[in-house]
Amino acid sequence: MSSSGGSGNQTRGERVPAIERATGRSWDDWVAVFHAHGAGSLSHAEIAKLALATMPPGIENAEWWAQGVAIAFEQHVGLRVPGQSSTGSFRVSASRTLPLDRDAALEAWVNVHGATASHLGHAATDRRSSRTEKRSFWRFNLAGAGKVEVSATPAKDPAKASLTISQEGLPDGERIEEWRSYWKRQLAGL
Structure with missing residues (x-):
């Protein structure tokens, strides 16, 4: 190896x-x-x-x-660096399992952070929610910092859900760890 x-x-x-x-x-x-x-x-x-x-x-x-x-x-082979998508932009994510069903987990995040005007200095716009058979979503755009998707998926234990924050479209990889830490703090506060 x-x-x-x-x-x-x-x-x-x-x-x-x-x-x-x-x-x-x-x-x-x-x-x-x-x-x-x-x-x-x-x-x-x-x-x-x-x-x-x-x-x-x-x-x-x-x-x-x-x-x-x-x-x-x-x-x-150097075609991309960690955090870089195949399109050349960068992405970051953080997740946490919560003792809530998927809709309650997403609602907990939205209640605390859904109306936040900006994240790390980037204005949040175009907030929207959706739901599929398997996941519940809250999505928004960040001016100059891509798009964010907060998703809740049932865990193996139906009384728990995995809440994941994924940010795509960062222009470079320089702030990936700053963003990861920021999203982890949000999740830890729930």
Whole structure:
């Protein structure tokens, strides 16, 4: 196993052991597969398709792991850095499990933070809620700092829910940890 490659490798170290455990394939083997297929010059979608096509049989959530392996490879070869999406923008997220059902968990966040005029100096606009069979959402835009989605999903214990704050569209990765800390403080206060 090797979580470091050539210079500039920024693959998140914690990601590699999880990939190896889930797929039953060493990181070095994954890298060899990608290099053998010229993945360094492929798009994210093509790399993810390659990962899925070469995923060992019987892997649970193979599509999800294929995405994770593709992202780790892109970081490994410098196509993106941690926190960067395939479009070049940056994203960050934080989550917490609460002892509430999904609608109550989302309502708790909205009651405390939903009317906040700005987050870290960025005006919140276009607030809206929605609900699907599996998740409840509160979304808003942040002027100059992308879009935020607060989602609540039932946990295995139906009396609990996972509340996740995801922010996409950051122009660079310089403030990712500041934003992560900010969202974690909001979640911790619930």
